[in-house]
Amino acid sequence: MKIIFLYIMSFLLLNAQSSRYDMGKELYIKNGCHTCHGMKLEGLHQYPYLANRAKGYMEYKLKRFRSRISENQQQEMMIPFAVGLSDDDIENLSIYMNEFVEEKNKKRYDDSYQVHGDGGS
Numbered sequence: 065m066k067i068i069f070l071y072i073m074s075f076l077l078l079n080a081q082s083s084r085y086d087m088g089k090e091l092y093i094k095n096g097c098h099t100c101h102g103m104k105l106e107g108l109h110q111y112p113y114l115a116n117r118a119k120g121y122m123e124y125k126l127k128r129f130r131s132r133i134s135e136n137q138q139q140e141m142m143i144p145f146a147v148g149l150s151d152d153d154i155e156n157l158s159i160y161m162n163e164f165v166e167e168k169n170k171k172r173y174d175d176s177y178q179v180h181g182d183g184g185s
């Protein structure tokens with residue numbers, strides 16, 4: 065009985081481990097990170113891109129912002145978005161940013177339609 069319990073527990077733990085990417089993604093949307101850094105983590109103007117950046121550096125920066133440390137006025141913008149994050153949140157977000165893959169099969173528009181012939185022109 066104990067062994068079965070341990071088996072189930074380790075399965076649950078392993079499962080939780082593998083979905084850190086998804087938890088990070090959820091946090092990224094829930095906290096509005098996409099409004100500045102983009103849905104594809106591509107960045108825009110003064111907002112840096114975050115896709116596939118080093119996990120350690122992302123964690124380091126988020127923890128500094130959380131401690132209200134910024135190197136310049138521009139970075140101060142990040143502080144309110146970092147203060148509410150737990151260590152776990154930062155870990156999950158950093159995994160998501162580091163391992164980010166664009167979901168190519170989720171198309172916003174169906175562009176599979178093809179015109180045959182010359183369109184009557």
Ligand code: HEC
Pocket residue numbers: 091092095096097098099100101110111112114122125126138139141142145146157
């Ligand atoms: C209001 C716009 C805005 C929002 C929302 C926002 N950021 Fe930022 N972010 C910035 C700006 C501005 C910088 C600093 C750019 C610079 O260093 O010049 C920054 C920097 C960062 C950096 C450091 C990147 C680097 O190159 O040093 C990380 C990591 C980051 N943001 C993650 C996040 C995460 C995760 C969220 C959501 C919890 C988030 N940001 C929400 C504007 C925003």
